[in-house]
Amino acid sequence: MTAFAEVAGSFVREQARTPLNLVLLVFIPIFFVVIFASVLGEFAEALGGDLAEQAATSISAGWAAAFLCGTLAFFQLNSARDADRRLASAGLGPWRVATGRIAAALVLGALVSAVAYLTLWLRSGVEHPPHAALAILIFAAIYIGLGALIGVLVRGQLEGSLIVVLVFALDVFSGPAMTSGGGLTSFTPTRDAAELLIAAGGGRDSPASDWIGAAAVAAGGIAIAMVAFWLSARSRGS
Amino acid sequence: MEATTRDGDPVLSARGLVKSFHRGLPPRRRTIEVLKGADLEVRAGELVGLVGENGSGKSTLMQIVVGLLKRDGGEVEPPGTLGYCPQLPMVWEKLTVSEHFQLFGRAYSLDEAETDRAESDLLDELQFERYRDFRIEELSGGTRQKLNLALALMHDPELLLLDEPYAGFDWETYLRFWEMSERRRDAGMGILIVSHLLAERDRLDRIYSLVDGRTVPA
DSSP states (O other): HHHHEEEEEHHHHHTTOOOHHHHHHHHHHHIIIIIHHHHHHHHHHHTTTOOHHHHHHHHHHHHHHHHHHHHHHHHHHHHHHHHHHHHHHIIIIIHHHHHHHHHHHHHHHHHHHHHHHHHHHHHOSSSSSSHHHEEEEEEEEHHHEEEEEEHHHOHHHHHHHHHHHHHHHHHTTSSTTTTTOGGGGOOOTHHHHHHHHHHHHTTTOOOHHHHHHHHHHHHHHHHHHHHHHHHHHHOOOO | OOOOOOOOSSEEEEEEEEEEEEEEHHHHEEEEEEEEEEEEEEEEEEEEEEEOOSSSSSHHHHHHHTSSSOOOOEEEEOOSSEEEOOOOOOOOOOSSSSHHHHHHHHTTOOOOHHHHHHHHHHHHHTTTTTGGOOOOSOOOOOHHHHHHHHHHHHTTOEEEEEEEETTTTOOOHHHHHHHHHHHHHHHTOEEEESSSSOGGGGGEEEEEEEEEEEEOOO
């Protein structure tokens, strides 16, 4: 086994051995796709948007993956900060620790996305399966970046998790068709991914430019997470 | 991995270490000067103590030497291999004792056979073999501390830095700890032990005291 596989495998096991993570992995997608989706349309109407039922159900699978990946990335960084630094200073180095963390976050993100996709498929069917799966993965990647970024900036678990929820809530309620449009809501990180998921759920194709834009934001999320894990594992200034 | 230095060669030389911490936001922003030019030298085959009051900067000095903290000034000439046992075990709650040895074996560039041998030897020496497959969250404070110490020793470093290493040890383990330290010192390892209270002064070759950010012989 290579050092990379050893480190990444250990970090995945660390998360998988938290029983609450496994419970949330099942219940969060069900909650979002079955319950949250039904009230999302009502919120949209109140905010001046016109989110249809099918679109709300589709996009909720993306929100489930986003929420789980954001919180997992935050707690992965927050709870293991000291041990990761010790491992890095023992000779592994911050980049290799960060690479192991990213690999673990992506494995968990893929698992979370698969559960969210399966829940969506069981709930309402998916008209365009590969597109929907890819769009949910993009949600996951973006929130791995956001969760890790908050983790490196905020040390307190309560404060950090509240900020993850706040960012998530702002993102959800300024998503496509949630408001009458315009302003800052056009620049939320998951905007393109949400458009893609709504289109895929309804069986519509999306232009290549939308895919490129969403992929670029997802790659940015992974890059931010990589830097956040590196910053967490390296020597501190104070 | 064997220590390659000869007895008497310096394995750690730190000069003029300066470190401040900045806390709070304006207008309540405060700067706390912890180290104001601390010097430290440890030679191969030497057991050195570093004492000082709570908050005097002992752990800060040690973390600078290890590389966990950046220094504001001064020079550190680190050894070729270094083992560090932090004051509080820096470990992963959900991983087992054995998985910790495997991870740190990778970090120290040991091969599988060397890692397995170090794991078996240290589990036996510190007498916690039966906890090999236990997760850290299932261990008592004293057993966690045994693992904390074992992880610092497993690559047989030239310099061993121990920050309050025996907190939580029972009396037998405490005595075994000193026997282990003396055996390694006699084999050529340089050892620095940090404590706010060193009861075993007779066992040490030299003692530094950290007073007002500077080290003085005690």
